[in-house]
Amino acid sequence: MEGRSWMKWPGRFNILRGSPSRKIGYALAVLATGSALFIKLAIGTLIESPPFLLFFAAVMISSWYGGLGPGLLATFLATMADVYFFFLPSQAFEVKSLDILMVGLFVLEAVIISVLSEVRLSALRQAGELNRLKSQFLSIVSHDLRTPLNAIIGYSSLLRDPRVSENVAKREEMLERIHQNARIQLSLITDVLDLSRIETGKIAIETEQVDLSELIREILNMLEPLGTEKGLVVDFVEDPTAPAIRTDRGKVRQIFTNLIGNAIKFTEQGSIRIRVIHHLSQEAVSVEITDTGIGISEEDLPHIFEPFYQAPAFKEAYGPGTGLGLSIVKRFADLLGGSVEVVSKPGAGSTFTVRFPYDLPA
Numbered sequence: 001m002e003g004r005s006w007m008k009w010p011g012r013f014n015i016l017r018g019s020p021s022r023k024i025g026y027a028l029a030v031l032a033t034g035s036a037l038f039i040k041l042a043i044g045t046l047i048e049s050p051p052f053l054l055f056f057a058a059v060m061i062s063s064w065y066g067g068l069g070p071g072l073l074a075t076f077l078a079t080m081a082d083v084y085f086f087f088l089p090s091q092a093f094e095v096k097s098l099d100i101l102m103v104g105l106f107v108l109e110a111v112i113i114s115v116l117s118e119v120r121l122s123a124l125r126q127a128g129e130l131n132r133l134k135s136q137f138l139s140i141v142s143h144d145l146r147t148p149l150n151a152i153i154g155y156s157s158l159l160r161d162p163r164v165s166e167n168v169a170k171r172e173e174m175l176e177r178i179h180q181n182a183r184i185q186l187s188l189i190t191d192v193l194d195l196s197r198i199e200t201g202k203i204a205i206e207t208e209q210v211d212l213s214e215l216i217r218e219i220l221n222m223l224e225p226l227g228t229e230k231g232l233v234v235d236f237v238e239d240p241t242a243p244a245i246r247t248d249r250g251k252v253r254q255i256f257t258n259l260i261g262n263a264i265k266f267t268e269q270g271s272i273r274i275r276v277i278h279h280l281s282q283e284a285v286s287v288e289i290t291d292t293g294i295g296i297s298e299e300d301l302p303h304i305f306e307p308f309y310q311a312p313a314f315k316e317a318y319g320p321g322t323g324l325g326l327s328i329v330k331r332f333a334d335l336l337g338g339s340v341e342v343v344s345k346p347g348a349g350s351t352f353t354v355r356f357p358y359d360l361p362a
Contacts, residue, residue, distance in 0.1 A: 025066020029074040032058035037081045055082060059110040063117035071114025079107055151181040191324040198331045207360055209244040210252055212285055213276050219256050227264045233271040242278035242285045246359040251332045258325045259289050259352050267293030286355035296344035305330040337361040
């Protein structure tokens with residue numbers, strides 16, 4: 001968040017523009033209301049001031065820095081203090097309707113101030129989160145774009161050397177590496193563009209009849225060699241009763257390419273099991289993808305479908321990635337009227353379950 005800042009406190013918030021923690025906000029509400037009461041008691045006999053003026057200031061300060069909760073606390077304390085110390089004694093316990101009206105107006109206006117302050121703080125928090133995500137996105141994408149580009153430039157430069165280009169085996173190896181890095185870069189750019197289209201609502205759905213078992217066999221034919229290289233056992237269990245579903249083939253392919261690819265990538269030994277399940281009573285078909293890989297911690301599970309999120313254990317073991325794959329999986333599944341769920345335990349693997357209805361919802 002950009003803007004002028006005249007006075008800063010050490011720590012994590014700016015006293016004039018930042019948002020303190022809730023605890024500080026509540027403490028500020030008590031302090032501000034108490035100060036307003038003290039001042040009103042001290043000078044009330046000397047200076048005539050409009051009712052609730054100082055308490056309005058206490059509510060505004062509390063809600064401005066703390067949001068709705070501290071604002072409402074200040075409102076409650078101010079109302080009780082003003083009624084107890086001023087209205088009741090002055091009226092000898094005979095409160096007039098005008099006094100009740102004034103108290104009601106104060107409470108109403110104070111609540112409105114607190115709500116508006118909460119909206120303001122929420123907008124500031126969202127802006128801060130967007131800035132953080134933007135910085136994280138630029139850092140990740142620039143790194144991931146540079147890595148394959150540097151490899152492509154390096155290998156293509158070597159190919160210009162006659163001693164390398166004349167060696168057929170060496171030349172083919174370098175061309176294959178250039179091809180692999182180009183595909184990695186294309187995949188990254190595709191993920192970024194897909195996420196952008198989803199967020200802006202500009203992504204089209206092209207429906208057709210899709211046999212999930214047939215589609216998964218195609219994906220396995222493409223990815224299974226990667227599992228074979230690692231010595232993994234890949235098991236596919238079909239359900240002969242499962243019908244074809246009406247959905248977007250391309251997006252479903254991307255969902256399962258991501259999930260099966262992740263299962264292979266993050267499993268060093270053991271097996272990967274893919275199972276198609278027909279839910280006749282619910283008119284749906286689901287696919288379970290179970291691996292014996294690294295697993296996901298309980299702390300990371302709520303965040304794995306967030307854009308750019310990477311579990312620390314994954315980054316430590318396999319290096320940084322874009323953190324876009326699972327986010328796109330979740331958004332595509334939702335877009336197609338389906339759902340995706342995950343059950344996992346660190347060191348014991350993960351099971352992702354994707355469910356689709358027979359037909360796209362109207």
